[in-house]
Amino acid sequence: MNVLVIVLFLSAFLLTRVTILRTAVIVLLLQSLAVAAACVVLGLETSQFHMYLAALLTIIIKAGYIPAALFKIVGRLRREREQNPILSPNYTSLTAALAIVLAYGLIDQALPGVVTRNALAAAIALLLIGLLIIMVRRQAVMQIVGLITMENGIYLLGLSVVKGLPLVIEFGVFLDILVAAVVLVILTYRLKISFLSTDTTQLRKLKG
Amino acid sequence: MQVLMYLIVIIPLVGALLSYVQKNRNGLRIVNFVASVAMTGLALVLVYQTARHGALRYGMFYIDELSGLLLTVVSILTLTATLYSFSYMEREVVQGHLAAARLPGYYAMLNILSFTMVAVLLVENLGLMWVAVEATTLASALLVAFQLNRTAIEAAWKYVMVCTVGICFALLGTILLYYTQVNVAGSAIEALSWLQLAALSERLDPVMVKLAFIFILIGYGTKAGLAPMHTWLPDAHSQAPSPVSGLLSGSLLSCAMYVIIRNLIIVQNTLGQAFGQYLLIGFGLLSVAIAIPFILLQHDIKRLLAYSSVEHMGLITLGLGIGTPLAVYGALLHIFNHAVAKSALFYLAGDITQEYHTKHILRIRGLITAMPLTGTLFMLFIIAAVGVPPFGIFTSKMTITWASFAAGQPVLGFFILLLLSGIFAGMIFYCAKMVLGAPAQPVRKAQSGALSQIAFLLSFLIIAGAGIYLPTWFNGMLLRAAALVSGGGY
């Protein structure tokens, strides 16, 4: 479990530094795999069948379909990369580090002596870093990556505090994430077609 | 009854399927007309039964007075939106904004949207509710982007990003709530059933519930357009095709508010009223206040209406925050009134923009001369929307204000009134600019399609009627729903 936590931290941390979209998607893939692995580990611990099912779904959707779709887009967006991000990678990393510290602090504050302390911290860190990436990256793909990271964080949180949600709800959540990814991918294509770039900071026409 | 409930869920799905495979435009119309009328009719029957006989539960499906009210809103708006869509989309095609081949896709999405909204209302589970709410975002996102021009895509992007992030927060909150439930009752019990949660609520861990509610409120509040998470709202509502704008503003926001109310009931039981009150009143006041500058200085007719929605959502939140049965009654009534009035306003705005080929307020003049029926109705609906009798919004607005005074918060009540008059100033100003005066271009009397006129008049009758008389069963339903919310417990 601790290995997974380290992988998760690392992936989140890496995300703050990458500027090449393809690399970001690869990191996301790794991260999702780690989450799936966490599911399996938890399944072993609790010997609940539906944890394996959840792991499978995670692999299929978050480590399978979504990265595939993103790879496909990224393949089309040859010249796109994260240029002049709103917050430079160094600062972003710094903030991410702060977020990790904050995560640990929050857990010690709210749930002192919890068994899954590290996993929880990783979850919160993922959540915060995902949010951070959405806020400080211009590229549409990076934002999608941030969103999925955030989602992973919440999922992990669910895993570590309540051993996952009931199965029906879990299904629904996965379905939603799938559809969300589809919608976002479609919109990214459309961005590319209409704006000739997937830089979201040019979406400034609607204001006031 | 059970069949009824399933049918209400299934009909839109079937409608979506049939629309998608339908190539014939007339067939498309018939399918959608039948589907929307059938769904609305059945939903109203169900609501009436609920109002008469109390809550009904079948498996995961549940309907009580609160969801009954929202179901009324959603079904009526589905009907009017569908009716209005016929002529609106037809004209879009005629004017060349849209390829005729995309119409089946539109109607399919529209049906899916109403399916998701009905699902939000009928499931008896916070988790599934979350799923359904997220589904509404996704279903409507493609509708927002339907025109596929730059602004529409921009709006859709912001819509999806902001709302999904928000809804992630809501998921976090829901998980935390689940955590408290598991802690108290173990995992044997039905997870995240809000009936169960409410029953357990007094034993839940207050600290966690507090945390959960903050995330839930901010998460669903994003969806409900509460400031300062409302930023996506004017973009999405102004860029969507007008029937969709109406549906988004009228029923989707209401659905998000409904989810907040469901959570609120549990939280209030655990924490007492004060905690939720502070948050709700804070967000409510901020929403009403933040809408003012945007309404005072606005050049886009649909954004004007969208900001007005922000304001109304704020008002509803205020009503919930004040929390007395009277205030909640006012808030619930306001949900209903606002939905009917605002959707009709969006439809009318759609007609107007199609006729004038612009959304810019200052380029629209002399509506009442150029489009007598549309212009008159637009003015009346604006008057209704700013809360002037004899329209329903006045009653609900004043009920909320009065409740605030009666609850011993006169300063808050006064501020509500004052802020609302700021909104009033902007809305009436731009309304007068558009509706009155002599039209700039030579007058060519334009009319909307017959079906859309029916939709307008239906909305008008409802909103005018609601100001004068509420049927006893409906009123009783509202009262019981209000008692549910403020009394806590089912």
Added chain:
Amino acid sequence: MAVPLPAPVGSVTFAIDALSAIFILALGLVGAAACIYAVGYTTEYYRNRFRQLAGLFNAFLLSMLLVFSVSHAFAFLIAWELMAVVSFLLVIHDHHDAENVRAGYIYMLMTQLGTVFVATAFFLLAARAGSLDFGRMAALELDSRTAGLVFLASFIGFGTKAGMVPLHIWLPRAHPAAPSHVSALMSGIMIKTAIYGMARFYFDFLGTGPLWWGGIVLAVGVVSAVMGVLYALMENDLKRLLAYSSVENIGLILLGIGAGLVFAAGGKPGLAALAWTAALYHTVAHAVFKSLLFLGAGSVVFSTHTKNMEALGGLIKLMPYTAIVFLFGAAAIAALPPLSGFVSEWLTFQSLFLLPQALDGIKAKVAGAALVAVLGLTGALAAACFVKAFGIIFLAKPRSEHARYAEETPAVMWSAAGLLAGLCLVLGLFPQPLLAAISRVFAGKAGYDASVLQAGNWYTIAFRQADAGGALTPMGVFVLLIAGAVIAFAIFRFRGKPSIIGGETWTCGIVPDARMEYTGTGFSKPVRVAFRFILRPQRETLVREGGKYHGRKLSYHLSIRYIFNELYRPLNQSIIRVATKMKRIQTGSVQLYIGYLAAVTILVLVWNAWWLN
């Protein structure tokens, strides 16, 4: 009577008591005349939109009736707002004129602000009473702080509707914009709904209050009266002149109310009743003669298609009946005996004059005397104003083509106005029935004692209080005037039957021309100069070289600055400025939007953590 409304409003009760009855009486009188008038007025003018106009007009009447008759706060607010919106629609009836739309907008906005305060007043009370019903509110004993707040809120709220300075800015715009028979109702009755509201609050709900209530009302009344009539006198637009005159008359009514409050606070129940009687009598009297004047103005506009007085003149010969009824109105509003205006003016004078009795000390004396002097000033200015109005419009030669080809209006129009003219005379000569009705208002009200106002007999009105008293015999004055006229006639015929020789007006040898006549602007000049410290007149003279033989051509433009309107400008500008600044938060950046989301979450969490401790 109770009518069920959508809960939680509950059932709405209707109750007509003595107070409502007086206002309903005025509404009935004026409404009937306006309806008859409309038969003639609307057919010609609004053929296309006749149906809308008629519908809205009747809705307007209904809404005012509701305002006077409901006895439930929520229903009152509904009726109140309904009245506002219907009259707004009537104001913008002729919406092709951008000026009207602007007038309507300002009206609607000010009314809305007023409603904020009216609703606040009602709800503050109702929250204490635990009920929205008037009866429960009246039965309530209030602590002085709440009572003070309710007083202020109701005064501001109703004052906006009444058009008291400085909340009057909508009135001179909106009243002229509406069709004339509607203006008549607006000026005659609608602004009186505010007086009704004040009376309802100060009699029924609040009871006797501290002295400063009356002080505030008196101060506002004085400013309204003087400023209103000054602006009226400066005005050359006939309907605006009448509208400003309404501001003045509201000021006079407020003087009565203020004096009533002072007396009540000072423990003089009899005088309090007297002062309120003055206010209520003036309310009815003003309703009648102001409607009459607006109907007359409507007839003038109907025939000449202009409201500009400088373009009128000589209508007394072309429209003789309209002229006579207008003259009645003008004389009544100038408070000339034996018409209705005089009776209320006399009552108001009496109550102000006795003001020192409620208080001790020199200040009260000076204040009372000053108020009486100001009332005298107002009366004289009003007389000047209506000499100007009648003289410039109806007398001398027509000043433009508009006036030259004017024709008398259909009989239905001038006779409707004639009814009101008759009422002016009746109310002036036989004030007793109305006074008796008014005195019923005070029955059983603590702090008021109507028995002071005994009608000695059918021709005298009198009051007598410990060391004060007064009597007025309008009928006697009338008889004396008739006798005087008879004597004058006798003197006139003293040396046989007179012969009258025609001869042009002497104008130093030139053929008289309409352009030599005194203008409205000229007529009001002395007052303008004397009051220039308030009116701030500005003039622009444009000199243009004329033809070879004509010398120079002068065009002259005069305007006055409305100092109270200038109060609003900085407010307006700062609102716009702040709004512009606030609009910047919606930058369009999706990253920032999510930043807001994150920020508010953190804020709420921090607040929560802080709140826990």
Added chain:
Amino acid sequence: MVKLKEMLLYIVQAGIIIAAAPLVAGIIKMSKARLQNRRGPGVLQVYFDIYKLLAKDSVVSPTVSWLFLAAPYVYFAAAAGAAALIPLLGQGADLFVVIYLFALGRFFLALASLDAGSAFGGMGGSREMFLSVLIEPALLLALMTLAINSGSTNLSLLSGAALTKDLSLAHIFAAVAFLIVLVAETGRIPVDNPDTHLELTMVHEGMTLEYSGRFLGLIVWASAIKQLAAILLFGMLFLPLPVSGAAGIALVVLLTALILACVETFTNKMRLFRVPGFLAVSGLLSLLALVAQ
């Protein structure tokens, strides 16, 4: 019917004042002439003037309407009515009634001045109304100083109060204040010049410029009545009667007439826009009187 008898008393009183008014006007004229070292006309001259005017034909402009012809009657009736209400024989009436009867006459005369369409008439009317704007507050203030103590504005009570009072400082202030108003109200120097026909200075005469013959006769007479009524008011209210009864009243009237003549002789007519200052002095004195009581 007691009231009928009272009414008759009023009318008799009005008749007396009507009859005596030209005489008082003549007395003022004569004493003014004497003060200026002229012989002047006899005291009955005003009667002769009116008698002559009543025999003359009237020249009436075709511009005018019935109002022009009716105004002299109203003016006369109002003046006569006011005269009847001074508490001599009759019970007197309310102060405000007298003031507003004056206003009634002024109102119609000003209207009539606009009717002929000449610039002079309009100017006269405009100025007259302007002066009334200044006079009325001052007049009311002056009278208020008396009324405020008696608790009534009934003239008979007021004059009773004046009679019983000693000549205090306040009383003198008030008397002077009223005198100023009296001068202004009756249209005499320094506010207006009753003898001028110079366009730019006339006020009252400007209004009546278009009247001739019998109409003018009526107006001249009415003006005299109004003047006498005002003088009586002053005398009754502010001067203690040295002898009771008719002789006392006559004495008071004579005295007031003399004062007026003196004022006219020793002052110049002032510019129109200095009149506000003049009447402000009156107001100030009244206030002083109020405070001094």
